[in-house]
Amino acid sequence: WDHVCFGARVWVREKEQLLPATVNSCGDGTLVVTTDYGEVFYLQQAEVTRERVYAMHQSSIDGVEDMSALAELHEAAIMHNLYQRYQKDNIYTNIGSILAAVNPYKQIPGLYDLDRVDLYSKHHLGELPPHIFAVANECYRCIWKRHDSQCVLISGESGAGKTESTKLLLQFLSVMSQNSIAAPQSERTTHVEQAIVQSSPIMEAFGNAKTVYNNNSSRFGKFIQLHFSECGNIQGGCVIDCILIFIAHFSNKAVY
Numbered sequence: 538w539d540h541v542c543f544g545a546r547v548w549v550r551e552k553e554q555l556l557p558a559t560v561n562s563c564g565d566g567t568l569v570v571t572t573d574y575g576e577v578f579y580l581q582q583a584e585v586t587r588e589r590v591y592a593m594h595q596s597s598i599d600g601v602e603d604m605s606a607l608a609e610l611h612e613a614a615i616m617h618n619l620y621q622r623y624q625k626d627n628i629y630t631n632i633g634s635i636l637a638a639v640n641p642y643k644q645i646p647g648l649y650d651l652d653r654v655d656l657y658s659k660h661h662l663g664e665l666p667p668h669i670f671a672v673a674n675e676c677y678r679c680i681w682k683r684h685d686s687q688c689v690l691i692s693g694e695s696g697a698g699k700t701e702s703t704k705l706l707l708q709f710l711s712v713m714s715q716n717s718i719a720a721p722q723s724e725r726t727t728h729v730e731q732a733i734v735q736s737s738p739i740m741e742a743f744g745n746a747k748t749v750y751n752n753n754s755s756r757f758g759k760f761i762q763l764h765f766s767e768c769g770n771i772q773g774g775c776v777i778d779c780i781l782i783f784i785a786h787f788s789n790k791a792v793y
């Protein structure tokens with residue numbers, strides 16, 4: 538009881554789930570808490586154990602850019618952190634060297650502008666807020682830093698934004714490729730980069746379908762390979778389709 542006071546941010550355990558909540562009042566032997574999802578709980582003093590209600594750590598209250606810095610490592614803290622950031626249009630969050638992206642289902646002004654490409658190309662991973670361009674830049678730089686091929690694995694459920702993320706990676710790498718060419722801007726050709734970026738809508742025309750999860754759902758996975766020259770420009774690439782995603786219709790439900 539002593540660990541909760543008016544206005545405190547707390548975790549409330551309800552049916553094996555932890556819910557982020559705020560203490561509304563704690564007088565007269567009754568604790569009133571409202572969860573972030575609008576539920577109100579009236580708890581008698583005897584019920585308020587440290588197991589049922591406990592104070593939220595400052596890192597969960599403020600939110601963190603890298604979830605490896607979260608003091609509370611449970612699913613609710615992770616979801617809460619992602620949600621808090623998502624509400625502020627910060628759709629990207631690091632988990633160490635992994636990037637979590639929450640699909641905003643809207644255009645966030647300026648998020649993928651050319652000046653963002655430029656900014657992220659000039660900074661190391663971790664120096665700027667989490668972003669798909671930071672991953673793309675790290676990948677590009679590591680080809681030379683580690684003298685080895687690099688790979689980005691994008692995974693997530695249908696509609697999570699994998700295809701869009703892939704296109705953003707290609708867009709970034711295409712700009713880096715162009716900038717690496719020593720020739721003056723007017724003499725540079727963009728054939729390979731353009732072909733790779735423009736191959737996406739063609740692949741989508743063949744292999745996408747509308748499903749209950751996504752209006753533009755890819756029906757096969759893609760393995761995209763890019764070949765870079767020693768000086769950093771894309772010389773070629775290929776797209777290999779893999780994992781056919783099977784969809785069968787039973788009445789009006791889609792089953793995967």
Ligand SMILES: Nc1ncnc2c1ncn2[C@@H]1O[C@H](COP(=O)(O)OP(=O)(O)OP(=O)(O)O)[C@@H](O)[C@H]1O
Pocket residue numbers: 640641642643644645693694695696697698699700701702750751753754755756
């Ligand atoms: N970063 C983003 N910004 C804005 N909108 C996005 C972003 N990522 C995804 N979307 C939106 O979400 C839709 C679904 O995303 P996408 O097709 O990339 O999902 P997916 O994970 O590839 O799904 P599937 O596995 O079904 O192919 C896109 O058509 C786009 O409207």
